[in-house]
Every structure is written in structure tokens, then in C-alpha cells.
Amino acid sequence: MAEHPTAGRPLKRLGFLTIGLFDPADPRPGHEATLRLIERGEQLGLDSxxxxxxxxQHGISSPVAVLAAASQRTSRIELGTAVTPLGWENPLRLAEDLATLDVLSGGRLNPGLSVGPPMRYDDVREALYPDTGDVEDFTYGRVERLLGFLRGEPASPFEGTQGIETFSRQVQPQSAGLADRVWYGAASLRSAQWAGQQRLNLLTSSVMKAEDDSGADFATVQAAQIDAFRAAHPLGDAARVSQGLVVIPTDSASDDQRRRYEAYAESRLARTREPQGPARLMxxxxxxxxxxxxxxxLRAHAGFQRVDEVAFALPFTFAPADYEQILTDLATRLGPALGWSPVSG
Structure with missing residues (x-):
């Protein structure tokens, strides 16, 4: 397998990913903690x-709303979704929301998307699509519609003034450059290739599909998907890829934190030994x-060797003090060990 040119180079961009857990009986503190975490990430010089x-679920259901709030409490850090499942969304309405958020943030939005039927679709179909559930299009076409609106393709044949109302053919606002900052969360070789053909950026996470029965390990499969994405992308090796493994540095962790982190990882280790379920998830x-x-x-990880930007995922169920310690160690210890430098100013 060919080595990507960025292998061994310093890490250029370091970010983090969170679920934004909250108490359903009192959801405000959890949402506020997520906003403070984003503020802290900016203070530490993280990129995204x-x-x-x-x-x-009891995690953030409306990232656009939360990131709109975050955009007014930060000035530099980039803001992304990883990922928004388009099966829950109307592409026209989502285009309006994303463009508005991008304008509010000063062009800092990185929308991450995926397609497919909504999770547990049989349970939510009647609430989500009571009249059209059997004919909704959950294919890549949903992404293509969204991209078209973000790029200024007409959403209506009419433009002009009717009475005192002025109408545009395009989604408003239009935010220059937003379509170029759309990412696709690919889990398979096919979806990685499609994302490349569409000139999207690629989000790769800690979950993907086994492509065959070869027994290849996760890192090897991830590397193959990144290679396939870049081979299909017009920019080739310059096409952007971000890796999103769960990475927990313990440099400044207390003994209690270290024990809990290790127990968390151990509790999830069995699922990594072989593909899981009918979808053969790795x-x-x-x-x-x-x-x-x-x-x-990380340097020995075939997937990491092909990227120069990451958004490491925070574990779902830890406390704000734990996230503070992890982010601080990411920014002050692990990032520099990988050749990354914090953003100043």
C-alpha cells in the first residue's frame, strides 16, 4: 500500500469531538458545559x-443551535458537526440553517454529514414522515441536494417582488466557501470513493465496515478507505481527511481518573476483536x-499515517473536570508530541 505524502509529517490541525451529554431532568447545565468546553478548546489553541x-437521546439533538451559541462565545475555533444524519433533515431547510450559522460564525462552520435511513426508523417513521415514510430518499441524492443549495443552485423558479415581499431563487443567506467545508462521514469503501468524487472532505472515525473476510485490522481498513477517497478526489493527495479516534492522554490525570479511563477502554475492548452485527462494523x-x-x-497506526488533521473523540460519560484534563493534555502534551502547535491569538 502506497504511503501518503503526509505520513510522518507534523500534525497540522488538532480538534475534539463531544456528544454533549445532559441530564434529561435538567438539560441546561449539560448544554452550558458543552459551550464552556468549546470556549476552553479555543483558549487552549485547539483548531476545531x-x-x-x-x-x-440525552445528547445534543440540535448542533446547529448549540454551535450558533458557541459562535457568539468564541472568535477563532472552527465549529463542526460529526455527523448530521440527513435522513432526519430537509436539505432545503438545513441549507438555510447551516448558511445562517456560517454567517454568524464568520465562516467557521464545517458541516459533517451522513446518509441512510434514520436510526430505528421503524420506531420513528410515523413521527418523522407520517405521510411520506415509504418514499423518502435516503441515498447520496440527499447530500447532492444540500450541496446544490449551498452552492447557490435555484431552490425556486421565482425571483422578484410580489407586493412588498422580495424573493430569491437561492437559499438565503448564501455563505461563500461553505460548500467547500462540507465533510462526509464515510463508513465503507464505497462511501469514501463517492465522497471523493463529490469533492467533499472525509471524516473517518473509530467505526467502519469490514469490507471482506480477510481479517485485516481496523487501521489497515481505514488506511485503504483514505487511499480510495483520495484516488477518487480531484485534489488527490491534497484532499482533506480528518481522523476521529477516541484518544485519552493521562499525563495530568489523577489516579482516580486514570483508573476510570482505563476501565472505560477495557469495557469497550471486546467489540474491537471482530466485526459486529449484520453490518459487520469494525x-x-x-x-x-x-x-x-x-x-x-498513533505514528504506527496506518490510518493516522495518512492524515495531518484529527478531531479526537471524547468519551461519552465523563465529567466536565475529566474533559478539562483531557483537553489540556491534548493541547499541551499530546499535540506537541505529534508536532502540532497551538493556534495563538
């Missing part, structure tokens, strides 16, 4: 903060330890 998208092991050890393990 990403929110997962959770429906009918899960990457969570990486926990001192930054010097983590840097060595």
Missing part, C-alpha cells in the same frame, strides 16, 4: 470543536495512556 448529533480500540506512548501508537 465538533458536536455529535443525537436524536431521541471498532477501533480506545487509546489511553501518557502522551509519549500515545504518540508512538
Amino acid at each position: 470543536a465538533w458536536l455529535r448529533h443525537r436524536h431521541l 471498532f477501533a480500540p480506545d487509546l489511553v495512556g501518557p502522551s509519549d506512548e500515545l504518540a508512538q501508537r
Whole structure:
């Protein structure tokens, strides 16, 4: 397998990803903690903060709303979704929301998307699409519609004034450059290739599909998907890819934190030993330890060798103090060990 030109180069961009967990009996503190975490990421010089998208769960269901708030409490850090499942969205309405958020943030938005039927679709179909559930298009076409609107393709044949109302053919506002900052969360070789053909950026995470019965490990499969994406992308090796493993540095962790982090990773290790379920999902092991050890393990990871930007995922269920310690060690220990430098100013 050919080595990507960025292999061995310093890490250029370091970000983090969070689910934004909250107490359903009192949801405000959890949302506020997420906003403070994004603010802290900017203070530490991190490049990006990403929110997962959770429906009918106790994680952030509306990243656009939360990131709009974050855009007014930060000035530099880039803001992303990883990922928004388009099966829950109307592409026209989402284009309006994304463009508005991008304008509010000063062009800092990185929308991450995926397609496919909504999770547990049989349970939510009647609430989500009571009249059109059997004919909704959950294919790549949904992304193409969204991209068209973001790029200024007509959403209506009419433009002009009717009475005192003025109408545009295009989604408003139009935010220059936003379409070029759209990412696709690919889980398979086919979706990675499609994302490349569409000139999208690629988000690769700690979950993907086994392509065959070869027994190849997670890192090898991820590397193959990144190679396939770049081979299909007009920019080739210059096409952007961000990796999103769960990485937990313990340099400044207390003994209690270290024990809990290690127990968390151990509780999820069994699922990484073989593909899981009918979809044959592969899960990457969570990486926990001192930054010097983590840097060595990452440099040996075939997927990491092909990227120069990452958005490491924070574990779902830890406390704000834990996230503060992890982010601080990412910015002050692990990032520099990988050749990254914090953004100043």
C-alpha cells in the first residue's frame, strides 16, 4: 500500500469531538458545559470543536443551535458537526440553517454529514414522515441536494417582488466557501470513493465496515478507505481527511481518573476483536495512556499515517473536570508530541 505524502509529517490541525451529554431532568447545565468546553478548546489553541448529533437521546439533538451559541462565545475555533444524519433533515431547510450559522460564525462552520435511513426508523417513521415514510430518499441524492443549495443552485423558479415581499431563487443567506467545508462521514469503501468524487472532505472515525473476510485490522481498513477517497478526489493527495479516534492522554490525570479511563477502554475492548452485527462494523480500540506512548501508537497506526488533521473523540460519560484534563493534555502534551502547535491569538 502506497504511503501518503503526509505520513510522518507534523500534525497540522488538532480538534475534539463531544456528544454533549445532559441530564434529561435538567438539560441546561449539560448544554452550558458543552459551550464552556468549546470556549476552553479555543483558549487552549485547539483548531476545531465538533458536536455529535443525537436524536431521541440525552445528547445534543440540535448542533446547529448549540454551535450558533458557541459562535457568539468564541472568535477563532472552527465549529463542526460529526455527523448530521440527513435522513432526519430537509436539505432545503438545513441549507438555510447551516448558511445562517456560517454567517454568524464568520465562516467557521464545517458541516459533517451522513446518509441512510434514520436510526430505528421503524420506531420513528410515523413521527418523522407520517405521510411520506415509504418514499423518502435516503441515498447520496440527499447530500447532492444540500450541496446544490449551498452552492447557490435555484431552490425556486421565482425571483422578484410580489407586493412588498422580495424573493430569491437561492437559499438565503448564501455563505461563500461553505460548500467547500462540507465533510462526509464515510463508513465503507464505497462511501469514501463517492465522497471523493463529490469533492467533499472525509471524516473517518473509530467505526467502519469490514469490507471482506480477510481479517485485516481496523487501521489497515481505514488506511485503504483514505487511499480510495483520495484516488477518487480531484485534489488527490491534497484532499482533506480528518481522523476521529477516541484518544485519552493521562499525563495530568489523577489516579482516580486514570483508573476510570482505563476501565472505560477495557469495557469497550471486546467489540474491537471482530466485526459486529449484520453490518459487520469494525471498532477501533480506545487509546489511553501518557502522551509519549500515545504518540508512538498513533505514528504506527496506518490510518493516522495518512492524515495531518484529527478531531479526537471524547468519551461519552465523563465529567466536565475529566474533559478539562483531557483537553489540556491534548493541547499541551499530546499535540506537541505529534508536532502540532497551538493556534495563538
